[in-house]
Amino acid sequence: MKKIFLTLLLVAGSFAIQAQELKWETDINKAITVSNKTKKPMLLFFTGSDWCGWCIRLQKEVLKTPEFATWAKKNVVLVELDFPRAVPQSDAIKAQNNALQQTFGIQGFPTIYFATAKVNAKKVPAFTGIGSTGYVAGGPKAWLAVADGILKTK
Structure with a gap:
C-alpha cells in the first residue's frame, strides 16, 4: 500500500513540476x-x-495543468501581458502591454490571442493575427480543442 501511495505521489509531483516549468515571456521583442x-x-x-x-x-x-504544459511546449511561445492592480511593473512593461492591448483591440480579460510577427527595418513588429479565445468551460481538454482549431487556420 505504501508503494502505491509513494508512486502516486511521485507521479503527481512530476506533473506539478512539469506545469511549473513553462517559460512565459513578458518581453514581446524576445x-x-x-x-x-x-x-x-x-x-x-x-x-x-x-x-x-x-x-x-x-x-x-x-x-x-500538465496537459496544457505538454501542448504548449509543442505548439506555441507563451507570452504573458499582465495588467495587475497590486503587483508593481516597470514603466517599460506597462507601456508595452498597453500598446499591445491597443494593437489587438483587447477589451476584456482574459483574452488569449494567437499571432505571429515580423520585425521591420525600423525594429517595429508587424503582427499577423491567427485567432483569439478566452475562458472555455470544460477544463484543459475543452480549451485545447478550441486552441487547436484556431491554430489549424494558420
Whole structure:
C-alpha cells in the first residue's frame, strides 16, 4: 500500500513540476525572436493576474495543468501581458502591454490571442493575427480543442 501511495505521489509531483516549468515571456521583442526562431506562433495571454476572477480561473483550470504544459511546449511561445492592480511593473512593461492591448483591440480579460510577427527595418513588429479565445468551460481538454482549431487556420 505504501508503494502505491509513494508512486502516486511521485507521479503527481512530476506533473506539478512539469506545469511549473513553462517559460512565459513578458518581453514581446524576445518572444518574437523565439517565435521566429522556433517557427511557432505566440500565445499572447492578456490578463489581470491579481484581480480578474476569470483570469485566475483560467490559470488554475487550464494554464497550470500538465496537459496544457505538454501542448504548449509543442505548439506555441507563451507570452504573458499582465495588467495587475497590486503587483508593481516597470514603466517599460506597462507601456508595452498597453500598446499591445491597443494593437489587438483587447477589451476584456482574459483574452488569449494567437499571432505571429515580423520585425521591420525600423525594429517595429508587424503582427499577423491567427485567432483569439478566452475562458472555455470544460477544463484543459475543452480549451485545447478550441486552441487547436484556431491554430489549424494558420
